[in-house]
């Protein structure tokens with residue numbers, strides 16, 4: 001979509017052709033949302049538009065409190081836009097949620113201490129009253145490197161391993177869309193970087209479309225196919241950066257001038273939008 005690697009595209013203002021067919025990915029068009037409280041309305045999201053291709057990774061960056069989590073909650077179907085529309089693979093977020101086709105993971109892994117790793121991963125099946133899919137759970141354990149830990153309890157795991165359990169649980173129902181709110185925020189840089197690359201591998205394996213919130217510009221540029229830079233609350237899109245680099249090359253790309261140039265472009269836009 002973007003002509004040059006470090007070039008930021010101007011924000012779409014909902015002007016993307018609404019009749020253009022989505023490719024089964026995520027399309028957000030001119031979405032606005034405000035919280036309503038006793039003290040009146042608090043606008044949080046202002047006419048946000050962007051697309052994430054099917055199987056792609058969209059990353060939201062923006063100042064603290066600008067409305068990133070709100071945007072994620074709108075895509076999750078936990079909130080409804082005041083105006084605008086969200087299309088996830090041809091359905092609304094509310095429908096996606098009802099059909100359990102979205103997975104979530106947040107900064108706090110929120111594991112159940114009395115359940116083993118396997119039973120934590122299987123929790124979404126229990127909550128939905130669905131039969132477990134043992135072969136899929138085995139696969140998730142394998143791709144998240146947790147096979148040997150399947151029968152342990154969360155207290156026996158490191159922070160990074162707990163985050164991986166939360167990720168596997170988010171993928172349990174084979175969601176078409178994965179929504180991640182700072183899933184690795186509490187981890188040290190090396191563990192976080194390893195988990196990021198692992199996440200890319202897992203998403204490539206599962207073909208899942210992902211929308212992730214982070215405060216780290218490097219993480220955004222490392223992970224994203226599309227970086228969406230948001231301004232201060234109520235967040236509007238300041239710029240969109242496409243990262244047209246195959247996932248297999250992301251690890252090596254971190255040390256290149258192109259990577260630094262992309263990070264710089266995002267940082268400059270963030271600073272300008274504060």
Ligand SMILES: Nc1ncnc2c1ncn2[C@@H]1O[C@H](COP(=O)(O)OP(=O)(O)OP(=O)(O)O)[C@@H](O)[C@H]1O
Nearest residue numbers: 035037042044063064065066067068069070071233
């Ligand atoms: N349930 C709520 N009711 C009222 N206001 C809310 C609610 N949740 C969030 N807000 C407000 O909406 C604004 C955006 O919050 P949000 O959590 O989306 O920001 P964020 O960009 O994710 O923040 P951070 O980067 O600090 O996590 C903030 O001003 C916040 O106070």
